[in-house]
Amino acid sequence: MKLHLVVSAALLVLLGILIGAFTAIPVSAQNAPSPSAAVGRYQMQLSVHTGNSTSTSVFVIDTVTGQCWYRETAGGRPWTDHGSPALAPGK
Secondary structure (H helix, E strand, O other): HHHHHHHHHHHHHHHHHHHHHOOOOOHHHHHHOOOOOOOOOEEEEEEEEOOOOOEEEEEEOOOOOOOEEEOOOHHHOOOOEEEHHHOOOOO
């Protein structure tokens, strides 16, 4: 009777270990990085300047043509078109 209990308990433990081994997610899959998003056509960079008055520099770049625009938010300044290095004269 005691032998049956010991064998049954050992089989249950072994079965639990085997089930756990086959259903566990590998550590490498748990920490896998998520795929990065595709780069969009327009990229924007902001740079905040603090001091007497706070302003922000805004850069916008068209990744297809290389066209660049710039704007400083202080004083309501307009957008400045810096053209495209790829389309610059002499290229």
